Amino acid sequence: MSVKFVSFGANREVTGSTHMLEVDGVKMLVDCGMFQGKRVIAEQKNRQFLFDPATIETVVLTHGHCDHSCRLPYLSACGFRGNIYATPATRDIAGLIMADTAHIQEKDAEWMRKKKIYGEKEPFQPLFGIKDVLKVLEQFITISYRRDFFVADSIKCNFYDAGHILGSAMPVIDIGQGRKIAFTGDLGRKGTPIIRDPEQIPSADYLVCEATYGNRLHDPIEDACRQLCEVIRETVERGGKIIIPAFAVERTQDIIYYLHQLVDARKIPRIDIYVDSPMAFNATSIFRVHQECFDDQVREEFLIQDKNPFGFETLHYITNVAESKRLNEKDEPCIIISSSGMCEAGRILHHLKNNIEDPRNTILVVGFMAEDTLGRRIAEREPEVKIFGQLYKLKARVKILNTFSAHADYNDVKQFVGNMDLKRLRKVFLVHGEDEELEKMKGHLLGIGVKEVEIVDTGKEYPLYD
Numbered sequence: 001m002s003v004k005f006v007s008f009g010a011n012r013e014v015t016g017s018t019h020m021l022e023v024d025g026v027k028m029l030v031d032c033g034m035f036q037g038k039r040v041i042a043e044q045k046n047r048q049f050l051f052d053p054a055t056i057e058t059v060v061l062t063h064g065h066c067d068h069s070c071r072l073p074y075l076s077a078c079g080f081r082g083n084i085y086a087t088p089a090t091r092d093i094a095g096l097i098m099a100d101t102a103h104i105q106e107k108d109a110e111w112m113r114k115k116k117i118y119g120e121k122e123p124f125q126p127l128f129g130i131k132d133v134l135k136v137l138e139q140f141i142t143i144s145y146r147r148d149f150f151v152a153d154s155i156k157c158n159f160y161d162a163g164h165i166l167g168s169a170m171p172v173i174d175i176g177q178g179r180k181i182a183f184t185g186d187l188g189r190k191g192t193p194i195i196r197d198p199e200q201i202p203s204a205d206y207l208v209c210e211a212t213y214g215n216r217l218h219d220p221i222e223d224a225c226r227q228l229c230e231v232i233r234e235t236v237e238r239g240g241k242i243i244i245p246a247f248a249v250e251r252t253q254d255i256i257y258y259l260h261q262l263v264d265a266r267k268i269p270r271i272d273i274y275v276d277s278p279m280a281f282n283a284t285s286i287f288r289v290h291q292e293c294f295d296d297q298v299r300e301e302f303l304i305q306d307k308n309p310f311g312f313e314t315l316h317y318i319t320n321v322a323e324s325k326r327l328n329e330k331d332e333p334c335i336i337i338s339s340s341g342m343c344e345a346g347r348i349l350h351h352l353k354n355n356i357e358d359p360r361n362t363i364l365v366v367g368f369m370a371e372d373t374l375g376r377r378i379a380e381r382e383p384e385v386k387i388f389g390q391l392y393k394l395k396a397r398v399k400i401l402n403t404f405s406a407h408a409d410y411n412d413v414k415q416f417v418g419n420m421d422l423k424r425l426r427k428v429f430l431v432h433g434e435d436e437e438l439e440k441m442k443g444h445l446l447g448i449g450v451k452e453v454e455i456v457d458t459g460k461e462y463p464l465y466d
């Protein structure tokens with residue numbers, strides 16, 4: 001039997017996850033995500049597959065985040081005809097995110113054509129359009145957690161809950177003769193709201209493991225609700241508004257869920273809460289129908305009593321622009337949750353523009369803010385920031401909650417890998433991390449007795465079972 005592992009993305013970086021397993025000539029991918037970051041470099045990497053898409057037999061998708069799923073429409077347009085296996089929630093989340101990405105690219109393309117960035121002879125084309133998304137969705141086959149399924153002749157797969165976002169899974173691939181190769185995808189944390197904790201996967205011979213936080217420990221998740229409560233009370237006492245930039249998928253639902261608990265327990269004053277993002281509204285609808293992914297607490301507190309975890313009296317979803325604009329006229333305290341999460345686009349920009357110069361208000365940072373984004377400039381409390389080309393004084397308070405993270409820290413990963421049969425585990429391949437994080441994670445894993453840890457290089461073939 002000839003078995004090879006090759007990775008084509010998220011190596012010494014955290015976007016573009018695309019890994020290939022080749023068993024006796026049968027090629028399968030785990031994820032096919034987009035590269036993000038600096039536009040020109042990402043664009044180049046996204047357009048070029050380092051393999052022939054037509055030769056791929058099948059794809060297994062770990063979760064719906066763009067950096068894991070969003071090159072699938074392009075893969076299909078380039079000749080991939082096989083099945084894409086995912087959990088039902090992942091299919092829906094990926095569908096939403098791929099469609100959103102298609103729209104963003106179409107808008108970008110229009111802007112670039114206007115600015116003639118690629119010159120008239122070579123107008124910029126989006127990587128894929130909405131038609132490609134609809135087409136690739138027809139290639140999906142959904143399968144629940146913990147059900148064996150065949151991805152190719154005699155290659156079996158089973159999804160374990162990764163606890164990262166709704167529907168996220170860790171595929172454990174059984175290639176026959178008792179040989180198993182496991183992938184963490186993005187590994188979540190214990191104790192996050194709504195979704196279940198990461199499951200322990202069975203013993204395997206090889207593990208492809210993420211290392212996003214190889215050098216970091218998170219604040220305990222239990223503090224999240226308490227800190228959120230404090231910020232709201234303080235701001236309301238000052239007569240201010242709380243503006244929360246949040247990713248539309250998962251983070252927004254986490255916040256809504258905590259707010260629901262705080263409102264029910266009467267721990268925060270009765271004020272209006274607005275979710276102003278059509279994308280967040282759509283994502284929340286997907287959450288509502290995938291109750292099979294919820295943890296016991298949600299089941300007990302909400303579902304058994306037939307209560308909607310994402311709906312309560314003072315919570316309002318805003319989907320049209322006129323209503324969104326009316327929020328500007330409100331003078332009394334309220335909470336506005338809006339996207340994009342890093343404040344690069346979307347309705348959050350209007351809310352920031354209207355509220356950033358009022359010292360009574362609080363801008364609550366609940367997610368990672370990448371370099372060179374407005375979100376980062378706010379998080380670093382720059383005295384003046386540019387919004388829609390105009391400078392605004394940052395007079396609102398800025399509060400950062402570090403308790404929210406969808407990724408395991410190094411202690412979580414150590415524990416997760418440590419619970420596997422280390423005598424059987426031949427090697428851990430590390431992906432999805434920056435250089436320093438990867439080196440640190442390597443040290444942590446060797447420290448707990450993992451025999452071999454390899455930091456993966458793009459395009460390098462790693463023979464397995466040699």
Ligand SMILES: [Zn+2]
Binds near residue numbers: 063065068164186
């Ligand atoms: Zn992810």
